[in-house]
Amino acid sequence: MALSQIIIELLEGLAVSVRIFLITLLFSLPLGLVIAFGRMSKNNIISSITKIYISIMRGTPLMLQLFVVYYGPYYLFNIKLSPTYRNSAVYIGFIINYAAYFAEIYRSGIQSMPVGQYEAATLLGYSKFQTFVRIILPQVIKRILPSVTNEVITLVKDTSLAFSISVMEMFTKAKALSSSQTSMTPLIVAGLFYYVFNFVVAFLMDKAEKKLDYYK
Protein backbone atom coordinates (compact mmCIF):
# COMPACT_ATOMS: atom_id res chain seq x y z
CA MET A 1 0.00 0.00 0.00
CA ALA A 2 1.38 3.36 -1.01
CA LEU A 3 2.16 5.91 1.64
CA SER A 4 -0.34 8.32 0.09
CA GLN A 5 -3.07 5.69 0.51
CA ILE A 6 -2.12 5.25 4.16
CA ILE A 7 -2.22 8.98 4.69
CA ILE A 8 -5.66 9.29 3.09
CA GLU A 9 -7.01 6.48 5.26
CA LEU A 10 -5.53 8.02 8.38
CA LEU A 11 -6.85 11.48 7.53
CA GLU A 12 -10.33 9.98 7.42
CA GLY A 13 -9.67 8.63 10.88
CA LEU A 14 -8.27 11.97 11.97
CA ALA A 15 -11.53 13.67 10.97
CA VAL A 16 -13.35 11.35 13.39
CA SER A 17 -10.79 12.04 16.13
CA VAL A 18 -11.17 15.78 15.64
CA ARG A 19 -14.94 15.45 15.83
CA ILE A 20 -14.71 13.52 19.12
CA PHE A 21 -12.30 16.18 20.39
CA LEU A 22 -14.50 19.15 19.44
CA ILE A 23 -17.79 17.68 20.61
CA THR A 24 -16.22 16.66 23.92
CA LEU A 25 -14.92 20.19 24.51
CA LEU A 26 -18.13 21.85 23.37
CA PHE A 27 -20.17 19.99 25.98
CA SER A 28 -17.74 19.18 28.77
CA LEU A 29 -16.53 22.75 29.28
CA PRO A 30 -19.98 24.18 30.15
CA LEU A 31 -21.05 20.95 31.90
CA GLY A 32 -17.89 21.16 34.01
CA LEU A 33 -18.94 24.60 35.22
CA VAL A 34 -22.35 23.29 36.26
CA ILE A 35 -20.70 20.39 38.10
CA ALA A 36 -18.27 22.79 39.77
CA PHE A 37 -21.22 24.77 41.11
CA GLY A 38 -22.75 21.52 42.35
CA ARG A 39 -19.49 20.62 44.05
CA MET A 40 -19.37 24.04 45.77
CA SER A 41 -23.07 24.01 46.62
CA LYS A 42 -24.07 24.70 50.20
CA ASN A 43 -26.65 21.96 49.79
CA ASN A 44 -24.99 18.87 51.28
CA ILE A 45 -26.84 16.39 49.10
CA ILE A 46 -25.87 18.14 45.86
CA SER A 47 -22.25 18.63 46.88
CA SER A 48 -21.95 15.01 48.06
CA ILE A 49 -23.40 13.61 44.86
CA THR A 50 -21.10 15.70 42.67
CA LYS A 51 -18.15 14.82 44.87
CA ILE A 52 -18.83 11.09 44.44
CA TYR A 53 -19.38 11.58 40.72
CA ILE A 54 -16.05 13.38 40.28
CA SER A 55 -14.32 10.78 42.42
CA ILE A 56 -15.58 7.92 40.24
CA MET A 57 -14.77 9.71 36.99
CA ARG A 58 -11.23 10.42 38.12
CA GLY A 59 -10.72 7.15 39.96
CA THR A 60 -11.54 4.65 37.21
CA PRO A 61 -10.04 4.22 33.74
CA LEU A 62 -11.65 6.15 30.91
CA MET A 63 -11.57 2.98 28.82
CA LEU A 64 -13.66 1.17 31.41
CA GLN A 65 -16.08 4.09 31.48
CA LEU A 66 -16.44 3.86 27.70
CA PHE A 67 -17.24 0.16 28.03
CA VAL A 68 -19.87 0.86 30.67
CA VAL A 69 -21.50 3.57 28.58
CA TYR A 70 -21.45 1.39 25.47
CA TYR A 71 -22.34 -2.04 26.86
CA GLY A 72 -24.12 -0.91 30.02
CA PRO A 73 -27.56 -0.36 28.48
CA TYR A 74 -27.59 -3.93 27.22
CA TYR A 75 -25.97 -5.79 30.09
CA LEU A 76 -27.62 -3.80 32.85
CA PHE A 77 -31.03 -2.97 31.41
CA ASN A 78 -31.32 -5.31 28.45
CA ILE A 79 -31.82 -2.37 26.09
CA LYS A 80 -30.75 -3.16 22.55
CA LEU A 81 -29.20 -0.22 20.78
CA SER A 82 -28.11 0.01 17.17
CA PRO A 83 -24.36 -0.35 16.42
CA THR A 84 -24.19 3.36 15.54
CA TYR A 85 -24.76 3.96 19.26
CA ARG A 86 -21.02 3.39 19.62
CA ASN A 87 -20.41 6.94 18.33
CA SER A 88 -22.80 8.46 20.85
CA ALA A 89 -21.27 6.24 23.54
CA VAL A 90 -17.86 7.73 22.81
CA TYR A 91 -19.19 11.27 23.03
CA ILE A 92 -21.09 10.57 26.25
CA GLY A 93 -18.15 8.77 27.83
CA PHE A 94 -15.69 11.50 27.00
CA ILE A 95 -18.01 14.35 27.95
CA ILE A 96 -18.92 13.02 31.39
CA ASN A 97 -15.30 12.11 32.10
CA TYR A 98 -13.80 15.41 30.98
CA ALA A 99 -16.54 17.46 32.61
CA ALA A 100 -15.42 16.02 35.95
CA TYR A 101 -11.83 17.10 35.39
CA PHE A 102 -12.89 20.53 34.14
CA ALA A 103 -15.18 20.92 37.16
CA GLU A 104 -12.22 20.51 39.49
CA ILE A 105 -10.21 23.02 37.47
CA TYR A 106 -13.06 25.55 37.59
CA ARG A 107 -13.46 24.96 41.29
CA SER A 108 -9.80 25.55 42.03
CA GLY A 109 -9.95 28.76 39.96
CA ILE A 110 -13.13 30.06 41.55
CA GLN A 111 -11.95 29.27 45.07
CA SER A 112 -8.63 31.00 44.47
CA MET A 113 -10.39 34.31 43.86
CA PRO A 114 -9.83 36.77 46.71
CA VAL A 115 -12.96 37.39 48.78
CA GLY A 116 -12.36 41.13 48.33
CA GLN A 117 -13.50 40.89 44.71
CA TYR A 118 -16.87 39.57 45.83
CA GLU A 119 -17.14 42.14 48.61
CA ALA A 120 -16.31 45.04 46.28
CA ALA A 121 -18.89 43.77 43.79
CA THR A 122 -21.54 43.44 46.50
CA LEU A 123 -20.89 46.99 47.70
CA LEU A 124 -21.23 48.29 44.15
CA GLY A 125 -24.64 46.67 43.89
CA TYR A 126 -23.91 43.90 41.38
CA SER A 127 -26.24 40.91 41.57
CA LYS A 128 -24.70 37.50 42.22
CA PHE A 129 -25.09 36.60 38.57
CA GLN A 130 -23.49 39.84 37.38
CA THR A 131 -20.67 39.41 39.87
CA PHE A 132 -19.89 35.98 38.53
CA VAL A 133 -20.20 36.75 34.84
CA ARG A 134 -18.60 40.21 34.80
CA ILE A 135 -16.01 40.01 37.55
CA ILE A 136 -15.21 36.48 38.69
CA LEU A 137 -15.39 34.31 35.55
CA PRO A 138 -13.10 36.47 33.35
CA GLN A 139 -10.42 36.34 36.01
CA VAL A 140 -10.96 32.64 36.65
CA ILE A 141 -10.47 31.89 32.94
CA LYS A 142 -7.08 33.59 33.02
CA ARG A 143 -6.07 31.68 36.13
CA ILE A 144 -7.11 28.24 34.90
CA LEU A 145 -6.02 28.49 31.28
CA PRO A 146 -2.70 26.61 31.78
CA SER A 147 -4.50 23.72 33.53
CA VAL A 148 -7.16 23.66 30.83
CA THR A 149 -4.45 23.50 28.17
CA ASN A 150 -3.05 20.42 29.90
CA GLU A 151 -6.41 18.69 29.87
CA VAL A 152 -7.11 19.63 26.26
CA ILE A 153 -3.79 18.18 25.13
CA THR A 154 -4.50 15.00 27.07
CA LEU A 155 -7.90 14.85 25.39
CA VAL A 156 -6.30 14.87 21.92
CA LYS A 157 -4.38 11.73 22.85
CA ASP A 158 -7.28 10.19 24.78
CA THR A 159 -9.47 10.20 21.67
CA SER A 160 -7.48 7.10 20.71
CA LEU A 161 -9.27 5.24 23.53
CA ALA A 162 -12.34 5.18 21.27
CA PHE A 163 -10.41 2.28 19.73
CA SER A 164 -11.63 0.15 22.63
CA ILE A 165 -15.19 0.21 21.36
CA SER A 166 -14.19 0.03 17.71
CA VAL A 167 -14.96 3.59 16.66
CA MET A 168 -13.16 4.29 13.40
CA GLU A 169 -10.99 7.13 14.61
CA MET A 170 -7.35 7.55 13.66
CA PHE A 171 -5.79 5.13 16.09
CA THR A 172 -8.25 2.35 15.22
CA LYS A 173 -7.44 2.89 11.56
CA ALA A 174 -3.70 2.94 12.15
CA LYS A 175 -3.84 -0.28 14.17
CA ALA A 176 -5.89 -2.01 11.45
CA LEU A 177 -3.60 -0.81 8.67
CA SER A 178 -0.53 -1.79 10.60
CA SER A 179 -1.86 -5.34 11.04
CA SER A 180 -3.02 -5.81 7.47
CA GLN A 181 0.15 -4.33 5.97
CA THR A 182 2.45 -5.83 8.61
CA SER A 183 4.09 -2.43 8.75
CA MET A 184 5.00 0.12 11.38
CA THR A 185 4.43 3.02 8.98
CA PRO A 186 0.72 3.64 9.68
CA LEU A 187 1.42 3.92 13.42
CA ILE A 188 4.31 6.31 12.86
CA VAL A 189 2.25 8.49 10.54
CA ALA A 190 -0.62 8.49 13.07
CA GLY A 191 1.84 9.50 15.78
CA LEU A 192 2.98 12.35 13.60
CA PHE A 193 -0.61 13.49 13.08
CA TYR A 194 -1.32 13.41 16.82
CA TYR A 195 1.79 15.45 17.38
CA VAL A 196 0.84 18.08 14.79
CA PHE A 197 -2.71 18.18 16.17
CA ASN A 198 -1.36 18.91 19.64
CA PHE A 199 1.15 21.37 18.29
CA VAL A 200 -1.73 23.38 16.84
CA VAL A 201 -3.72 23.07 20.08
CA ALA A 202 -0.76 24.24 22.15
CA PHE A 203 -0.16 27.13 19.76
CA LEU A 204 -3.78 28.31 19.99
CA MET A 205 -3.89 27.99 23.77
CA ASP A 206 -0.64 29.91 24.02
CA LYS A 207 -2.18 32.68 21.91
CA ALA A 208 -5.18 32.76 24.22
CA GLU A 209 -2.91 33.01 27.26
CA LYS A 210 -0.97 35.86 25.71
CA LYS A 211 -4.20 37.63 24.91
CA LEU A 212 -5.12 37.56 28.60
CA ASP A 213 -1.69 38.82 29.56
CA TYR A 214 -2.83 42.44 29.36
CA TYR A 215 -3.40 42.51 33.12
CA LYS A 216 -1.90 40.92 36.20
Place this chain on the structure above:
Amino acid sequence: MNLLEMKHVKKSFGNLQVLRDISLEVKDGEIVSIIGPSGSGKSTLLRCATLLETMDAGTLKYEDTVVAENDPNGKAAYADKKTIRKVSSVFGLVFQQFNLFPHWNVMQNVTDAVINVQKKSKAEAEKIGMELLEKMGLSDKANYYPFQLSGGQQQRVAIARALALNPKVLFFDEPTSALDPELTGEVLKVIKSLKDLKIAMVIVTHEMSFARDISDKVIFMADGVIVEQGSAEEVFNSENERMQAFLGRYKDIL
Protein backbone atom coordinates in the same frame (compact mmCIF):
# COMPACT_ATOMS: atom_id res chain seq x y z
CA MET B 1 -33.11 62.87 60.54
CA ASN B 2 -30.08 60.67 60.94
CA LEU B 3 -28.59 59.22 57.80
CA LEU B 4 -27.33 56.19 59.66
CA GLU B 5 -28.40 54.87 63.00
CA MET B 6 -26.94 51.84 64.74
CA LYS B 7 -28.24 50.90 68.14
CA HIS B 8 -26.97 48.34 70.65
CA VAL B 9 -25.06 46.41 68.02
CA LYS B 10 -23.62 43.11 69.14
CA LYS B 11 -21.45 40.77 67.12
CA SER B 12 -19.43 37.71 68.04
CA PHE B 13 -17.20 35.40 66.06
CA GLY B 14 -17.43 32.11 67.90
CA ASN B 15 -16.61 32.87 71.51
CA LEU B 16 -14.99 36.16 70.69
CA GLN B 17 -17.31 39.07 71.33
CA VAL B 18 -16.09 41.73 68.89
CA LEU B 19 -18.87 44.29 69.29
CA ARG B 20 -20.37 44.42 72.77
CA ASP B 21 -22.91 47.20 72.63
CA ILE B 22 -22.29 49.84 70.04
CA SER B 23 -24.60 52.72 69.21
CA LEU B 24 -23.75 55.43 66.76
CA GLU B 25 -25.42 58.00 64.59
CA VAL B 26 -24.25 59.72 61.45
CA LYS B 27 -25.98 62.80 60.12
CA ASP B 28 -26.14 64.00 56.53
CA GLY B 29 -22.76 65.33 55.46
CA GLU B 30 -21.15 64.52 58.79
CA ILE B 31 -17.56 63.33 58.90
CA VAL B 32 -16.94 60.72 61.57
CA SER B 33 -13.60 59.11 62.37
CA ILE B 34 -13.36 55.88 64.27
CA ILE B 35 -10.07 55.32 66.03
CA GLY B 36 -8.84 52.71 68.45
CA PRO B 37 -6.39 49.87 68.89
CA SER B 38 -6.32 46.93 66.48
CA GLY B 39 -8.87 44.30 67.35
CA SER B 40 -11.21 46.80 68.98
CA GLY B 41 -13.96 46.02 66.46
CA LYS B 42 -13.71 49.08 64.20
CA SER B 43 -13.60 47.17 60.95
CA THR B 44 -16.31 44.78 62.08
CA LEU B 45 -18.51 47.75 62.86
CA LEU B 46 -18.02 49.08 59.31
CA ARG B 47 -18.66 45.64 57.89
CA CYS B 48 -21.92 45.44 59.84
CA ALA B 49 -22.93 48.91 58.64
CA THR B 50 -22.20 47.97 55.02
CA LEU B 51 -23.93 44.60 55.33
CA LEU B 52 -20.81 42.55 54.67
CA GLU B 53 -21.43 41.04 58.10
CA THR B 54 -24.71 40.44 59.85
CA MET B 55 -25.15 41.70 63.38
CA ASP B 56 -26.11 39.23 66.10
CA ALA B 57 -28.30 41.84 67.74
CA GLY B 58 -29.12 45.51 67.34
CA THR B 59 -30.78 48.03 65.07
CA LEU B 60 -29.48 49.26 61.73
CA LYS B 61 -31.29 52.08 60.01
CA TYR B 62 -30.51 54.17 56.95
CA GLU B 63 -32.64 57.31 56.76
CA ASP B 64 -36.15 56.00 57.44
CA THR B 65 -35.46 52.45 56.23
CA VAL B 66 -35.04 49.86 58.93
CA VAL B 67 -32.49 47.34 57.64
CA ALA B 68 -32.40 45.25 60.79
CA GLU B 69 -33.88 45.31 64.25
CA ASN B 70 -34.24 42.89 67.11
CA ASP B 71 -36.94 40.27 66.99
CA PRO B 72 -38.72 39.29 70.23
CA ASN B 73 -35.84 36.95 71.06
CA GLY B 74 -33.38 39.81 70.93
CA LYS B 75 -31.71 38.62 67.72
CA ALA B 76 -31.22 40.94 64.77
CA ALA B 77 -33.78 40.26 62.03
CA TYR B 78 -32.95 41.66 58.62
CA ALA B 79 -35.34 43.20 56.12
CA ASP B 80 -36.13 41.40 52.87
CA LYS B 81 -33.72 41.36 49.95
CA LYS B 82 -35.55 44.04 48.03
CA THR B 83 -35.31 46.53 50.88
CA ILE B 84 -31.66 45.71 51.38
CA ARG B 85 -30.89 46.13 47.70
CA LYS B 86 -32.60 49.49 47.70
CA VAL B 87 -30.84 50.74 50.79
CA SER B 88 -27.46 49.55 49.53
CA SER B 89 -27.30 52.43 47.08
CA VAL B 90 -27.13 54.84 50.01
CA PHE B 91 -23.64 53.80 51.08
CA GLY B 92 -20.28 52.97 49.56
CA LEU B 93 -17.12 51.45 50.99
CA VAL B 94 -13.43 52.00 50.35
CA PHE B 95 -11.40 48.95 51.33
CA GLN B 96 -7.99 48.72 52.92
CA GLN B 97 -6.82 46.52 50.03
CA PHE B 98 -8.53 48.63 47.31
CA ASN B 99 -10.14 45.57 45.71
CA LEU B 100 -10.11 47.03 42.23
CA PHE B 101 -11.09 44.72 39.38
CA PRO B 102 -7.74 43.87 37.77
CA HIS B 103 -9.15 42.88 34.39
CA TRP B 104 -10.65 46.31 33.79
CA ASN B 105 -8.89 49.56 33.16
CA VAL B 106 -9.37 52.54 35.45
CA MET B 107 -12.32 53.99 33.53
CA GLN B 108 -14.11 50.62 33.42
CA ASN B 109 -13.50 50.15 37.13
CA VAL B 110 -15.15 53.49 37.84
CA THR B 111 -18.00 53.30 35.33
CA ASP B 112 -19.03 49.66 35.04
CA ALA B 113 -21.40 49.67 38.01
CA VAL B 114 -22.83 53.02 36.90
CA ILE B 115 -23.68 51.41 33.56
CA ASN B 116 -24.66 47.90 34.65
CA VAL B 117 -26.12 48.52 38.10
CA GLN B 118 -27.52 52.03 37.86
CA LYS B 119 -28.33 51.53 34.18
CA LYS B 120 -27.04 54.88 33.06
CA SER B 121 -25.76 55.33 29.51
CA LYS B 122 -22.10 54.73 28.77
CA ALA B 123 -21.62 58.36 27.75
CA GLU B 124 -23.16 59.62 30.96
CA ALA B 125 -21.14 57.18 33.05
CA GLU B 126 -17.89 58.19 31.39
CA LYS B 127 -18.66 61.85 31.97
CA ILE B 128 -19.14 61.10 35.68
CA GLY B 129 -16.02 58.95 35.60
CA MET B 130 -13.86 61.57 33.97
CA GLU B 131 -14.98 64.27 36.42
CA LEU B 132 -14.15 62.03 39.34
CA LEU B 133 -10.79 60.98 37.93
CA GLU B 134 -9.93 64.63 37.49
CA LYS B 135 -10.88 65.26 41.09
CA MET B 136 -8.61 62.37 42.09
CA GLY B 137 -5.79 63.74 39.94
CA LEU B 138 -5.91 60.68 37.71
CA SER B 139 -7.39 61.97 34.46
CA ASP B 140 -4.31 60.82 32.55
CA LYS B 141 -4.65 57.28 33.93
CA ALA B 142 -8.10 56.40 32.56
CA ASN B 143 -6.72 53.72 30.24
CA TYR B 144 -4.28 52.20 32.71
CA TYR B 145 -4.84 48.86 34.38
CA PRO B 146 -4.69 48.62 38.18
CA PHE B 147 -1.38 46.71 38.17
CA GLN B 148 0.24 49.66 36.38
CA LEU B 149 -0.62 52.06 39.22
CA SER B 150 0.94 52.74 42.60
CA GLY B 151 -1.00 51.76 45.72
CA GLY B 152 -1.97 55.37 46.29
CA GLN B 153 -3.28 55.72 42.76
CA GLN B 154 -5.18 52.45 43.08
CA GLN B 155 -6.82 53.65 46.27
CA ARG B 156 -7.82 56.90 44.58
CA VAL B 157 -9.40 54.90 41.75
CA ALA B 158 -11.26 52.88 44.38
CA ILE B 159 -12.53 56.12 45.93
CA ALA B 160 -13.66 57.36 42.50
CA ARG B 161 -15.36 54.02 41.88
CA ALA B 162 -17.33 54.32 45.12
CA LEU B 163 -18.21 57.97 44.50
CA ALA B 164 -19.41 57.29 40.95
CA LEU B 165 -22.52 55.64 42.37
CA ASN B 166 -23.33 58.83 44.23
CA PRO B 167 -23.67 57.46 47.76
CA LYS B 168 -24.90 59.57 50.66
CA VAL B 169 -22.33 58.10 52.99
CA LEU B 170 -18.93 56.69 52.17
CA PHE B 171 -17.18 54.33 54.58
CA PHE B 172 -13.41 54.00 54.61
CA ASP B 173 -11.88 50.91 56.19
CA GLU B 174 -8.32 51.92 57.04
CA PRO B 175 -7.84 53.37 53.57
CA THR B 176 -4.13 54.04 53.99
CA SER B 177 -2.98 51.06 56.05
CA ALA B 178 -1.57 49.30 53.00
CA LEU B 179 0.39 52.37 51.86
CA ASP B 180 3.77 53.88 52.66
CA PRO B 181 3.84 57.36 54.26
CA GLU B 182 4.24 59.21 50.97
CA LEU B 183 1.32 57.47 49.29
CA THR B 184 -0.68 57.81 52.50
CA GLY B 185 -0.29 61.57 52.22
CA GLU B 186 -1.70 61.73 48.71
CA VAL B 187 -4.69 59.59 49.59
CA LEU B 188 -5.47 61.56 52.76
CA LYS B 189 -5.28 64.77 50.74
CA VAL B 190 -7.86 63.40 48.32
CA ILE B 191 -10.17 62.31 51.15
CA LYS B 192 -9.92 65.78 52.67
CA SER B 193 -10.85 67.28 49.30
CA LEU B 194 -14.09 65.28 49.38
CA LYS B 195 -15.38 67.55 52.12
CA ASP B 196 -16.90 69.88 49.55
CA LEU B 197 -18.99 67.03 48.10
CA LYS B 198 -21.06 67.32 51.29
CA ILE B 199 -21.49 63.58 51.60
CA ALA B 200 -21.14 61.91 54.96
CA MET B 201 -17.94 59.96 55.58
CA VAL B 202 -17.16 57.38 58.22
CA ILE B 203 -13.46 56.71 58.38
CA VAL B 204 -11.70 53.98 60.32
CA THR B 205 -8.13 55.16 60.56
CA HIS B 206 -4.87 55.05 62.45
CA GLU B 207 -3.88 58.49 61.12
CA MET B 208 -4.51 60.55 64.24
CA SER B 209 -3.70 64.02 62.98
CA PHE B 210 -5.81 63.36 59.90
CA ALA B 211 -8.73 62.24 62.07
CA ARG B 212 -8.34 65.32 64.25
CA ASP B 213 -8.28 67.70 61.28
CA ILE B 214 -11.07 66.30 59.16
CA SER B 215 -13.68 65.04 61.62
CA ASP B 216 -16.88 66.57 62.89
CA LYS B 217 -16.98 63.70 65.33
CA VAL B 218 -14.37 61.29 66.60
CA ILE B 219 -15.25 57.92 68.09
CA PHE B 220 -12.73 56.03 70.16
CA MET B 221 -13.37 52.31 70.34
CA ALA B 222 -11.69 49.70 72.51
CA ASP B 223 -12.60 46.09 73.26
CA GLY B 224 -15.87 46.24 71.36
CA VAL B 225 -17.33 49.32 73.00
CA ILE B 226 -17.25 53.04 72.34
CA VAL B 227 -15.11 54.56 75.06
CA GLU B 228 -15.30 58.19 74.03
CA GLN B 229 -17.05 60.16 71.37
CA GLY B 230 -17.39 63.83 70.61
CA SER B 231 -15.59 66.58 68.76
CA ALA B 232 -11.97 65.92 67.89
CA GLU B 233 -10.90 68.30 70.62
CA GLU B 234 -13.01 66.61 73.26
CA VAL B 235 -11.87 63.11 72.40
CA PHE B 236 -8.19 63.84 71.97
CA ASN B 237 -8.10 65.77 75.23
CA SER B 238 -10.14 63.19 77.09
CA GLU B 239 -8.95 62.25 80.55
CA ASN B 240 -10.10 58.69 80.01
CA GLU B 241 -7.34 56.29 80.96
CA ARG B 242 -7.84 53.91 78.04
CA MET B 243 -7.84 56.83 75.65
CA GLN B 244 -4.70 58.28 77.17
CA ALA B 245 -2.93 54.96 76.95
CA PHE B 246 -3.87 54.61 73.29
CA LEU B 247 -2.93 58.15 72.40
CA GLY B 248 0.33 58.01 74.31
CA ARG B 249 2.51 57.48 71.29
CA TYR B 250 0.62 59.99 69.19
CA LYS B 251 0.53 62.82 71.73
CA ASP B 252 3.84 64.27 70.69
CA ILE B 253 3.06 64.52 67.01
CA LEU B 254 -0.46 65.90 67.45
